Amino acid sequence: xxxPLLLGPFVRCRFSATLVMLWLVFxxxxxxxxEHAATATLPAAFSDLLPHFLVEPExxxxxxxxxxxxxxxxxxxxxxxxxxxxxxxxxxxxxxERTVDxxxxxxxxxxxxxxxxxxxxxxxxxxxxWCQCVAWSTTGTQKSQKAYIRIAYLRKNxxxxxxxxxxxxxxxxxxxxxxxxxxxxxxxxxxxxxxVIDPASDPNFFITADHNLIIKQARLADTGNYTCVAxxxxxxxxSTSATVLVYVDGGWSEWSKWSACNADCSMWRSRECTQPSxxxxxxxxxxxxxxxxxxxxxxxxxxVSGAEDVALYVGMVAVALCLTLLLIVVVLVYRRKxxxxxxxxxxxxxxTTGFQPMGIKPSKPENSHLxxxxxxxxxxxxxxxGTLRSRHxxxxxxxxxxxxxxxxxxxxxxxxxxxxxxxxxxxxxxRLSTQSYFKTLPRDVANTSYGTFxxxxxxxxxxxxGISLLIPxxxxxxxxxxxxxxxxxxxxxxxxxxxxxxxxxxxxxxxGPPGVxxxxxxxxxxxxxxxxxxxxxxxxxxxxxxxxxxxxxxxxGEELVSEPYYCQLEAETCxxxxxxxxxFALVGESLHMGAAKRLRLVxxxxxxxxxxxxxxxxxxxxxxxxxxxxxxxxxxxxxxRLIDEPHVLLFKDSYHNLRLSIHDMPQAHWRSKLLxxxxxxxxxxxxxxxxxxxxxxxxxxxxSLSTCELTCQLCVWQxxxxxxxxxxxxxxxxxxxxxxxxxxLMDTNATALAGPSAFQIPYLxxxxxxxxxxxxxxxxxxxxxxxxxxxxxxxxxxFASKASPTSVILDLWEAQHFHSxxxxxxxxxxxxxxxxxxxxxxxxxxxx
Numbered sequence: 001x002x003x004p005l006l007l008g009p010f011v012r013c014r015f016s017a018t019l020v021m022l023w024l025v026f027x028x029x030x031x032x033x034x035e036h037a038a039t040a041t042l043p044a045a046f047s048d049l050l051p052h053f054l055v056e057p058e059x060x061x062x063x064x065x066x067x068x069x070x071x072x073x074x075x076x077x078x079x080x081x082x083x084x085x086x087x088x089x090x091x092x093x094x095x096x097e098r099t100v101d102x103x104x105x106x107x108x109x110x111x112x113x114x115x116x117x118x119x120x121x122x123x124x125x126x127x128x129x130w131c132q133c134v135a136w137s138t139t140g141t142q143k144s145q146k147a148y149i150r151i152a153y154l155r156k157n158x159x160x161x162x163x164x165x166x167x168x169x170x171x172x173x174x175x176x177x178x179x180x181x182x183x184x185x186x187x188x189x190x191x192x193x194x195x196v197i198d199p200a201s202d203p204n205f206f207i208t209a210d211h212n213l214i215i216k217q218a219r220l221a222d223t224g225n226y227t228c229v230a231x232x233x234x235x236x237x238x239s240t241s242a243t244v245l246v247y248v249d250g251g252w253s254e255w256s257k258w259s260a261c262n263a264d265c266s267m268w269r270s271r272e273c274t275q276p277s278x279x280x281x282x283x284x285x286x287x288x289x290x291x292x293x294x295x296x297x298x299x300x301x302x303x304v305s306g307a308e309d310v311a312l313y314v315g316m317v318a319v320a321l322c323l324t325l326l327l328i329v330v331v332l333v334y335r336r337k338x339x340x341x342x343x344x345x346x347x348x349x350x351x352t353t354g355f356q357p358m359g360i361k362p363s364k365p366e367n368s369h370l371x372x373x374x375x376x377x378x379x380x381x382x383x384x385x386g387t388l389r390s391r392h393x394x395x396x397x398x399x400x401x402x403x404x405x406x407x408x409x410x411x412x413x414x415x416x417x418x419x420x421x422x423x424x425x426x427x428x429x430x431r432l433s434t435q436s437y438f439k440t441l442p443r444d445v446a447n448t449s450y451g452t453f454x455x456x457x458x459x460x461x462x463x464x465x466g467i468s469l470l471i472p473x474x475x476x477x478x479x480x481x482x483x484x485x486x487x488x489x490x491x492x493x494x495x496x497x498x499x500x501x502x503x504x505x506x507x508x509x510x511x512g513p514p515g516v517x518x519x520x521x522x523x524x525x526x527x528x529x530x531x532x533x534x535x536x537x538x539x540x541x542x543x544x545x546x547x548x549x550x551x552x553x554x555x556x557g558e559e560l561v562s563e564p565y566y567c568q569l570e571a572e573t574c575x576x577x578x579x580x581x582x583x584f585a586l587v588g589e590s591l592h593m594g595a596a597k598r599l600r601l602v603x604x605x606x607x608x609x610x611x612x613x614x615x616x617x618x619x620x621x622x623x624x625x626x627x628x629x630x631x632x633x634x635x636x637x638x639x640x641r642l643i644d645e646p647h648v649l650l651f652k653d654s655y656h657n658l659r660l661s662i663h664d665m666p667q668a669h670w671r672s673k674l675l676x677x678x679x680x681x682x683x684x685x686x687x688x689x690x691x692x693x694x695x696x697x698x699x700x701x702x703x704s705l706s707t708c709e710l711t712c713q714l715c716v717w718q719x720x721x722x723x724x725x726x727x728x729x730x731x732x733x734x735x736x737x738x739x740x741x742x743x744x745l746m747d748t749n750a751t752a753l754a755g756p757s758a759f760q761i762p763y764l765x766x767x768x769x770x771x772x773x774x775x776x777x778x779x780x781x782x783x784x785x786x787x788x789x790x791x792x793x794x795x796x797x798x799f800a801s802k803a804s805p806t807s808v809i810l811d812l813w814e815a816q817h818f819h820s821x822x823x824x825x826x827x828x829x830x831x832x833x834x835x836x837x838x839x840x841x842x843x844x845x846x847x848x
Contacts, residue, residue: 013034019114049078050142051135057147062117063234063502070147072133073110075101080111084131089113109135110389115149154235155180156655156720162213162228162242166281169248173215173222179230186230193224218246223280232245238720240659250278250285268292294668320371334477375625396566400583416592435733442540446633447626450485452750454478456763458754459818460486465626466527466573468818469511472811473763476522486511489583495549496542496585501653503597504689505530505539506574506586508624514546514582520807521566523575523815527624528574529587529598531650541567541576544583560802565763568795568812572623574596577798577808577814590653599649599686601716607641608731613673614700616643616728618660620681621693627745631693647724648715656719660696664713673699708733759814760823764809769830773806781833783809790831 002202055073062068074080079094084088095112104803113134122131130146162179167173179186188211190197193475200207204222207212215222225241250273259267271284275646380707449460455478457471469486476482489508496504507530539556554565564579574586588595600623605616617640621627628646635642651658661678665671679696698714708731717723756763773783783805787793799805812827 003638013068030357037526040042042313043499047104049076049137050139051137052077053133053135053141054120054145055110057131057133058383059150061150061152061233062115062120065117068149069112069114070131070133070149071110072135072144073113074133074135074142075104075106076137077107077109077135078137080109080133082111082113082131084115084119085127085129089131097245117151120151123270128269136747138422150183152183152232152234154182154186154230154232154237156237158228158230158239162226163238164243164245166245166247167218168282169246169276170217170219173213173218173244175213175215175226175242175244177211177239178251179211179228179229181356182230182232182234184232189229189231191227191229192222193721195608197552209430215244218244220246222246240717240719244501245280247282248276248279248660249282251275252287253422254584255291258293261300265295265300266292267295294803302663305553313659330414408834412563420441427471431440447831448485448487449751451485451754452481454481454752456755457758458752459758460484462488462626463749463751464629465507466506466525466624467626468525468815470523470811470818471524472520472522472807472814472816473759473766474807475518475522477517477519482516483513483750484511484581485513490630494583496587498587502587502591503590503653503687504585504622505588505597507624508583508585508711510583512581512583514580516581517848518581520802520811521579522563522581524576524578524584525815526574526576526584526586527572527626528569528586529622529624530569531596531598532569532571533571533595536591539567539569539586539588540586541565542585550585552693556653559798561798566798568792570816575812582627593652593654596652596685596722599629600649601647601726602628603642603644603714603728604635605643605732607639608786610705612701612705614710614732616662616698616700616714617695618698618714619693619695620658620716622685622689627693634733643730644726646715647726649718649724650722651686651718652721653687654718654720655683656721658686658718660698660714660716662698662700662712662714664711665700666711669703670706670710670712671701673701692795706744760817761810761826766807770804772805772834774804786829789832809835 019656029773051074053072053074055071057070057072060068060070062532070082072080072082072760077367080094081091082094093113099108099114100106100419101108101111113131115131120842129149131149132146133144134843135142135144158178158180160176162175162177165175166174175190177188177190179188188207190205190207190213197205197207204219206216208214211228213226213228223244223246225243227241228239230237231240253272253275255271256269256270262268268290270290272289275773278284307741313383332349425574447462447465449462451470453461453473453476455476457473457475459468461468465488467486467488469484471484487510489510494508495507498504506526509524509526511522511524530539534557537556540552541556542550554563554567556569558565566577568575568577576584578584588597598742600619600621601619602619603616604619605614619631621631658681659678660681662672662674679698681696685691700710702710709729710732710741711729714726715723716725759766761769773786776782783799784796786806787796787799787809792799792812799808802808
């Protein structure tokens with residue numbers, strides 16, 4: 001048997017099988033006697049047999065980056081090698097196994113090789129990648145069948161998607177579907193309302209060879225959302241849902257029999273629209289429901305003398321009785337209401353017991369004594385001009401001086417006197433922006449907060465944005481006084497570089513001035529718009545340095561307690577612990593297509609319309625309060641009107657665009673000027689977050705100026721993703737929903753609070769809690785149990801790295817519960833931890 005061998009790059013010769021064996025040895029393909037060799041010596045009894053294949057390589061698909069394994073088994077064989085696309089596979093890439101067939105005693109040789117995606121991609125587009133194995137014996141060679149290796153994929157977009165239809169009862173329905181291109185070709189199934197359609201169990205459905213769905217006779221039960229689903233070994237894709245509405249036009253039943261002639265000498269008959277009854281938008285029956293006919297004189301009933309008078313008297317008596325009963329009911333209701341009002345007035349003290357002044361001690365429920373006794377804060381009260389105020393009544397409790405803000409007292413304590421601030425925020429921002437580092441600060445006073453703070457700490461808040469900065473007690477060293485600001489940047493004012501699948505998840509927030517010395521971390525709170533599923537994201541905290549470069553200072557899940565930054569990601573809020581002030585932003589990188597951002601969808605229209613055209617604006621923005629506030633302020637200036645409650649949509653990293661469409665308008669009164677079936681916002685415009693908010697405008701036209709009622713359906717959805725629908729029904733001439741209605745809850749709290757007024761927990765009680773729980777307790781009744789009860793056990797290592805773990809836990813509690821904190825609940829937690837030791841948290845008036 002002769003076979004071709006390649007000697008050098010250009011010379012091809014033919015040799016005998018013996019010479020082939022020698023050439024393979026010298027070429028490094030085989031080493032007789034080696035356990036990795038693909039060559040064997042056959043016993044003499046089998047030397048005259050040609051090899052035949054027990055297993056031949058089969059077609060395979062490479063899914064993602066997973067290599068495939070080809071197997072070849074032959075008997076009897078001295079050697080087996082694979083050849084792929086005309087080239088021999090190196091011997092080192094073969095995995096060889098030798099056995100003996102127990103039935104025939106023939107030697108069996110099995111060889112396996114792995115094929116990677118990179119090997120196939122080298123010739124992708126030029127030819128199909130194939131492999132076959134060649135087996136030798138002393139008698140000759142045999143070649144196996146060719147196995148083709150293809151890279152499996154499934155495109156994302158359907159070549160044709162089903163479209164919604166309205167059909168009459170018993171009408172045939174055809175829904176088209178052409179699945180995405182894929183290797184191997186996708187299998188197709190249909191779903192109705194997320195349930196798989198099985199034509200075998202319901203013969204009213206039929207799926208054609210080209211994947212279209214036929215409903216042979218539409219039934220009322222066939223109304224629903226139909227989805228074409230394509231799947232292969234790589235992925236599963238869903239088309240946009242097509243709504244099929246099966247309607248029923250009404251039909252008459254037979255006329256009833258004629259009635260007897262009445263006193264008017266007429267008779268009538270009726271019929272009902274029940275054969276069938278109109279349903280799901282079908283037309284009502286046309287024609288008369290009642291039909292009357294005059295009777296002949298012989299059929300008319302003869303009236304009896306005095307009958308009409310009797311009927312009149314009976315009617316008058318009935319009316320009199322009804323009026324008497326009504327008068328009795330009114331008297332009873334009035335008396336009962338009067339009695340109820342007197343009782344309410346008598347017991348009105350019940351309503352006021354829960355709202356005692358801060359200096360008065362109300363009757364306490366169990367454990368409330370632990371944290372609710374208010375100390376005399378004479379020596380630690382602050383009062384500032386402008387936006388700084390205290391929540392305590394400080395009348396007469398401090399003296400106005402012109403000296404330093406902190407005067408040392410003989411007993412070592414301090415008193416904070418009135419710190420004078422310029423009451424004009426614009427002047428403060430203008431003054432700050434003259435410094436080199438602060439030139440990029442926004443001049444938007446409405447989104448800036450500032451105040452002056454000392455070691456007692458405080459809080460800055462930007463109203464209606466979800467952004468705040470908590471400065472814990474002792475975060476500012478004693479003897480230091482800092483003027484601190486907090487502001488939110490507009491994205492168009494400051495470019496944040498993003499790469500790959502990264503997207504901005506939070507507002508860009510600045511707090512400063514940078515470089516101030518802090519003894520403990522402050523807590524910066526801001527909204528985020530991720531789906532809060534850690535397995536979907538690699539979330540990074542970025543900080544801008546003095547040169548203007550953005551740096552990664554923290555990766556969620558990989559925090560080091562020795563670093564000056566730490567982060568807690570809640571469902572909609574991010575809490576950043578930072579020992580340095582600066583400019584921060586939260587950036588997420590999706591790990592797979594399941595990662596999603598929350599988009600807030602908000603609808604506005606013109607509050608007043610005097611023309612035939614009417615506009616509806618649909619905003620698609622990150623679901624954070626600061627962006628929503630900005631849109632509301634802009635629409636207020638435009639004279640806009642909020643026409644429905646905002647909806648939230650999860651927008652996935654699937655590279656699919658966002659579509660918007662409007663349906664079901666009354667055609668007799670309105671029409672849409674949109675030429676296409678829908679509007680579309682490209683995926684990257686939303687995902688890269690370069691624009692704070694995007695919007696589409698639907699221009700409608702009413703056929704008459706007298707038309708004011710508008711009903712329609714407005715749909716927003718991501719292709720192959722989630723969707724939201726707005727059902728609109730309102731009068732365009734009535735401005736019933738102001739822009740600053742309940743959807744924009746105005747935050748009336750002070751933008752800056754200094755000292756004890758900024759905290760829920762009194763300062764001395766806080767010190768007692770820390771001194772009690774910081775020391776480790778053998779039974780675990782220390783700061784660790786406090787963290788567990790507050791569901792903060794994930795941050796145990798971070799808390800343990802601090803000098804006072806309890807203090808950091810209380811800082812986080814203050815940041816989370818400033819507006820909604822229930823100090824009695826915290827007292828109960830403390831009592832559960834301390835049990836018999838709970839009394840140590842009782843602080844008397846004298847101690848404070």
